Amino acid sequence: MSAGVLGAAERTVRPAAPEGSFGRFVADAARAGRLVVQPRMGFSDLRRMRAGLERTRFAAATTVGTVTIDSYTRVGAYDAAHRALVEGTPLNGYPIVAYPVETTRTLLAGVHDESFPVQVRHGSSQPEPIIRALAAAGLHATEGGPVSYCLPYGRTPLRESVRNWARASELLAELAPGTAHLESFGGCLLGQLCPPGLLVAVSLLEGLFFARHGITSVSLSYAQQTDPDQDTEAIRALHRLAAEFLPATVDRHVVLYTYMGTFPTTARGARRLLAASADLAVRAGAQRLIVKTVAEAHRIPTVAENVEALETAAAAASVTDPGVDPAGEESVYREARRLVEAVLDLDDDPGRALHAAFRRGYLDVPWCLHPDNAGRSRSFIDDAGRLRWSAVGRMPITATASAQQPAMSSARLLSALHTVARTYDQ
């Protein structure tokens, strides 16, 4: 297996991320033809978190580690996280701000190093304390974005999130000079029922935003959706747009998330969906894959379930051949590019442009309850299984012509949300 399909511009030599950085690790693996796989993993219990990192490192796969942060820390309720630690109430992630820096250093000692980078994943629109805590513990890589860590994650006004993320990006660049890595969560948004053009556009725009605020190594994301061909197109579009829009000096790769919506409930269905995402990553040329486990539909996975998922994904990737160069269909690329251009035309500053774009409805995430989202767009899964727009609101793109969808009901919504799960559980 080789590193996958890259556009011409991708093949041109670019200054590599420095030795020992997250970006370099992924680039080296890609050059060697290996897909990097990564869990979503975070526990408040220190022994479990440590075991999780160790077992991820020694899994039969090319892995990077993850520390996923709990919900209290995400919304800035550090006291609530602290109280849970004192009372022994388990949290849904690692409370990196409530724990003393020394604790996190000890957690990482001897497991986090050049051959095993660790990324902090958190979903916070107020990321500064998290960035300070991770940098103080010796980490350099995290995830976020002014839009993607705001709209799906609560009530923070978008304007405030843009400001917070501008500062946070600069802070990370300053605290981890050269080695800082930021991944955009823009390829996920609400996890499901968002057509790929918008996911690709937001991810690219957030990558540009990071670069503007001093980050020199970024990853652009995309979450597996309902149709493998459409997904392949989307990942290729992301590569192509990155080559066209990101400054040449910025190190970049594409990360794919295994399906982020309502997951299959059977172990067999979950494994098949995971394997399909690994296959997609290799065929479409994503360099890193963030996996899901058989526990996804039910509860937070155990360490063992995570390791199983990493190894299942790596095994599936190792028997997949990279696809051939993109041929015909480029509707995702064209749609994403129209959105990106419309946004960048609004302002020279990517943060202000993103904010203005949402205010005007040029970007409009379907089914999103956030007050700063216009809420005029709607999506559906067509008979062939592709995600389509039934309404685009004021976005500068077109809805599918024949998309007169009947009014949404709770049963129809639930059915749409379970389409992928149903297919893979069968």
Added chain:
Amino acid sequence: MAHSQGVGKVLLTGTVSDSHTWNLVFLELFVEELGHQVVNLGPCVPDDLLVRRCRIEAPDLVVVSSVNGHGYVDGLSAVTRLRAEPELAGVPMVIGGKLGLDGRDEADRAARLRAAGFDAVFDDGDLLAFQRFLADLPAGASTMVGRPA
């Protein structure tokens, strides 16, 4: 749907730490289809905001939804806070979703939520039971305003 009597105004809310919204989008439709008016507060609602909006909206029922695993803790805090307000002490209030992290000790924790003031706990997100609860709410009784579907 079968039992759409309509109890009036339903205030739907996420918990303070929970950012999931598909549950809220779904429940809004589900409850509306049963003939009620829904005010959807969205995700990550702090207790103070919940209390404030309850005072303004004077709902006939408060529905709390949580799926992020902090539902027992956050739900307990929300109901305790609401019940401490004299004019809100009697508002019917229910909670549901995926309330715990690991399925441990569920019965005990559901009982604690009830003891703290929830009228019903749908800890496995049981929609049929919820629908029955809505249908059995005596329309027009206590604070209820009967409203035909």
